[in-house]
Structure formats: structure tokens, C-alpha cells
Amino acid sequence: MDGKKPRHQLVVFYDGSCEGCIKDRANYERWAGEGGSDIYWFDITGREDVLLSLGLTPQKVLRELHVQTADGQVFSEIDAYILLMRRVPRLKPLAWFIGLPIIRPCLSWLYRTWVERRLQRQGRI
Numbered sequence: 001m002d003g004k005k006p007r008h009q010l011v012v013f014y015d016g017s018c019e020g021c022i023k024d025r026a027n028y029e030r031w032a033g034e035g036g037s038d039i040y041w042f043d044i045t046g047r048e049d050v051l052l053s054l055g056l057t058p059q060k061v062l063r064e065l066h067v068q069t070a071d072g073q074v075f076s077e078i079d080a081y082i083l084l085m086r087r088v089p090r091l092k093p094l095a096w097f098i099g100l101p102i103i104r105p106c107l108s109w110l111y112r113t114w115v116e117r118r119l120q121r122q123g124r125i
Contacts (some may be wrong), residue, residue: 007042011068016043
């Protein structure tokens with residue numbers, strides 16, 4: 001290896017057909033500023049073949065945020081959010097908070113419930 005940092009340190013798999021997800025991405029990019037320039041936002045819409053080639057289940061990626069690091073490690077759901085939030089100074093305290101043992105499982109349940117309802121409402125599951 002030549003010691004150069006890969007262009008994209010993170011790949012964020014997001015649902016580009018979800019208005020809320022698009023707004024969340026825009027907010028994150030605004031808050032991260034230059035700190036978010038090494039993130040590649042991969043829209044999963046219609047890209048099942050790519051997801052499967054990466055060993056990711058399209059339905060699971062639709063239901064949970066997934067982030068892949070430059071070394072190929074994949075984080076999902078709350079762990080993915082924590083990884084993203086830690087990169088933005090104003091969100092670091094929130095990343096710490098949602099990682100707390102008593103908060104994480106509650107937030108995970110709320111997140112999964114909200115996503116399931118959204119997808120059902122949209123007729124996508």
C-alpha cells in the first residue's frame with residue numbers, strides 16, 4: 001500500500017426513495033461540512049445486485065442504516081449512526097448518549113418500529 005488515505009473513508013447505504021432519508025443526508029452533509037467530504041452516499045434504490053455482491057441483504061439494508069468503512073467493515077443500525085455522529089463535533093455528545101447500555105436497546109426498538117411503519121405506509125414491505 002502506498003500509505004495514501006482512500007478517497008472514501010465511509011460508504012453510507014441509504015434509501016434514496018425516502019424523503020426523510022434524503023433530508024437526513026442533507027442535514028448531515030451541512031453539519032459535517034468538509035469533515036463529510038470523504039463519505040460516499042450510495043443510494044440502495046434498485047441496486048440489489050450491488051448489495052448482494054457485498055454480502056448485504058437488500059431488505060435488511062432497507063430497514064437499517066448500514067455504513068462500510070474503508071477497510072470493508074460494515075456497521076448497522078445504531079452502531080452506524082454512532083460512527084457517523086462521532087465525525088461531527090456537534091453530534092459527538094449525542095453519539096455517546098445513544099451508545100449508553102440503557103439507551104441503545106430502547107432507541108434501537110424505536111428506530112426499527114418507526115422504519116417498519118414507514119415502509120408499510122409506503123407499501124414497500
